[in-house]
Amino acid sequence: MSPRDDTGLTLDELDTDxxxxxxxxxxxxxxxxxxxxxxxxxxxxxxxxxxxxxxALSIGQGGVPASDxxxxxxxLTLEYLEAAFYAEAVSKGALTGSLATFxxxxxGHEAQHVAALQKALGSKAVKxxxxxxxxxxxxxxxxxATAMALEDTGVAAYLGQVTKIKTPAILMAxxxxxxxxxxxxxxxxxxxxxxxxxxxxxxxxxxxxxxSAILAAVKAxxxxxx
Amino acid sequence: xxxHLFPTLAxxxxxxxxxxxxxxxxxxxxxxxxxxxxxxxxxxxAVSSLAMxALASAASKGDxxxxxxxLTLEYLEAAFYKSANDKxxxxxxxxKLxxxxxEHEAQHVVALKKALGSAAVKxxxxxxxxxxxxxxxxxKTSMTLEDAGVKAYLGQAGAIKSKDILSAAASxxxxxxxxxxxxxxxxxxxxxxxxxxxxxxxDQILAAVKGxxxxxALASASPSSATSGSxxxxx
Numbered sequence: 001m002s003p004r005d006d007t008g009l010t011l012d013e014l015d016t017d018x019x020x021x022x023x024x025x026x027x028x029x030x031x032x033x034x035x036x037x038x039x040x041x042x043x044x045x046x047x048x049x050x051x052x053x054x055x056a057l058s059i060g061q062g063g064v065p066a067s068d069x070x071x072x073x074x075x076l077t078l079e080y081l082e083a084a085f086y087a088e089a090v091s092k093g094a095l096t097g098s099l100a101t102f103x104x105x106x107x108g109h110e111a112q113h114v115a116a117l118q119k120a121l122g123s124k125a126v127k128x129x130x131x132x133x134x135x136x137x138x139x140x141x142x143x144x145a146t147a148m149a150l151e152d153t154g155v156a157a158y159l160g161q162v163t164k165i166k167t168p169a170i171l172m173a174x175x176x177x178x179x180x181x182x183x184x185x186x187x188x189x190x191x192x193x194x195x196x197x198x199x200x201x202x203x204x205x206x207x208x209x210x211x212s213a214i215l216a217a218v219k220a221x222x223x224x225x226x
Numbered sequence: 227x228x229x230h231l232f233p234t235l236a237x238x239x240x241x242x243x244x245x246x247x248x249x250x251x252x253x254x255x256x257x258x259x260x261x262x263x264x265x266x267x268x269x270x271x272a273v274s275s276l277a278m279x280a281l282a283s284a285a286s287k288g289d290x291x292x293x294x295x296x297l298t299l300e301y302l303e304a305a306f307y308k309s310a311n312d313k314x315x316x317x318x319x320x321x322k323l324x325x326x327x328x329e330h331e332a333q334h335v336v337a338l339k340k341a342l343g344s345a346a347v348k349x350x351x352x353x354x355x356x357x358x359x360x361x362x363x364x365x366k367t368s369m370t371l372e373d374a375g376v377k378a379y380l381g382q383a384g385a386i387k388s389k390d391i392l393s394a395a396a397s398x399x400x401x402x403x404x405x406x407x408x409x410x411x412x413x414x415x416x417x418x419x420x421x422x423x424x425x426x427x428x429d430q431i432l433a434a435v436k437g438x439x440x441x442x443a444l445a446s447a448s449p450s451s452a453t454s455g456s457x458x459x460x461x
Contacts, residue, residue, distance in 0.1 A: 105416065105418060106418070108421065109418060109420075109421035112421035112422070113421065116422075155400055159393075159396055159397060159400060162392060162393055162396045163389040163390075163392055163393050168384055171383060171384065172383060172384055175380050175383045175396070175399075175423075175425075176380065176422040176423045176424075176425070177422065177423075178396065178399065178400060178403075178423075179376050179380065179399055179400060179402075179403035179423040180403075180418055180420070180421060180422065180423055182399075182400040182401070182403035182404050182407070183403050183404070183406065183407035183417050183418035183423075184407075184417075184418055185404065185407075186403070186404035186405070186407035186408045186411075186417065187407050187408075187411055187417040187418060190407070190408055190411045190412070190417075191411070194319060195319035195322045195323060195408070195412070196322065199326060200404055200405075200407065200408035200411075201326065201327065201330060201401055201404035201405055201408060203330070203401070204329065204330035204331075204333035204334060204337075204398075204401060205333070205337075205394075205397045205398065205401060206397050206400035206401050206404070207397065208393070208396075208397070
């Protein structure tokens with residue numbers, strides 16, 4: 001493909017990278033992606049709870065393939081998005097009842113996922129982007145619909161990387177986060193549909209999606225400003 | 227305590243502990259046991275849509291053992307929901323949950339049996355001890371089974387050698403987590419009580435399953451028949 005223009009990287013470019021990577025099963029662009037993700041981010045000093053991953057996971061000692069670092073930063077970016085979404089929804093104060101309980105609980109979980117992934121990545125961690133949730137955090141109906149989309153996306157994203165992760169400790173860490181995203185997804189679906197529509201568990205098998213598809217979906221939301 | 231352990235289960239536990247430590251499972255022994263306690267059940271489960279891989283002849287013994295372990299748990303879950311549906315004691319969202327989740331578990335059974343082919347263990351017979359005929363008891367039992375399913379699958383993630391099987395197991399894991407969340411929400415307890423999912427070893431799960439008494443063969447089979455054909459048991 002054409003040489004990279006190394007200025008002004010955008011999510012578009014990340015999508016392209018993702019698609020290329022999925023198609024070729026190559027992970028050689030990980031450093032570039034990591035750079036790009038970092039470039040799109042801005043430093044945000046979060047007072048996040050300490051993550052408690054059930055495995056000792058740190059890439060600081062080296063020996064972790066670049067492809068795994070890329071996957072962790074991909075996960076971190078999605079967790080930044082989720083954590084910021086719920087934190088904003090909680091702070092806006094527009095939610096009541098079961099939705100408020102859901103938002104508060106899930107906000108705590110996503111913040112812990114962020115903290116755990118940041119800790120694991122150390123200096124390799126991408127910075128948090130800035131977000132614009134376009135009013136979806138201040139309206140209960142929009143919040144619920146958006147939360148469902150984000151959680152189902154999170155499930156598909158983690159499932160899509162399961163067989164690509166090379167480091168056992170990273171697989172276990174991802175494995176401990178995946179079912180939590182699944183629980184969140186079913187929870188918000190049940191709040192919305194009371195067990196009917198949408199079904200909390202819409203099928204017997206959850207499907208994974210490649211990085212390229214997830215990044216395209218995230219881009220389509222317009223939630224990531226920079 | 228060990229007095230009451232069904233010897234072959236004790237052996238399984240021991241195998242499980244060894245397997246956890248050594249990251250491998252003596253699949254033949256475990257499968258032989260599971261087949262021994264099983265009674266043939268003619269199920270007409272829905273056809274699964276999962277691209278569960280057919281096991282290559284070169285599939286590792288460990289993976290076969292893990293799939294049969296998963297199949298046994300899915301047999302249990304599928305039979306539990308089928309019993310609840312048949313009893314007709316549920317109403318409202320619990321009734322809907324039993325129907326939907328029951329279909330999923332039946333699909334998991336079909337997919338795992340298909341993947342295992344002739345290596346698949348048979349379904350044991352079950353006694354759900356009235357838990358499927360009372361709505362409150364049904365829901366609590368359902369939550370216990372689903373949480374156990376999540377922990378069981380997650381506990382094997384690091385031991386599965388085939389990427390195709392790992393992918394399929396993760397797909398099922400996620401759905402079990404959805405089930406656990408759903409039933410918890412119906413019960414008005416937290417659907418996601420922790421930020422990181424804990425797992426359980428095969429030992430822990432098998433002990434918990436035995437503790438339910440839902441598989442009578444585990445509790446009532448005589449030691450002599452249970453151990454015949456199996457390696458020696460100590461203790």
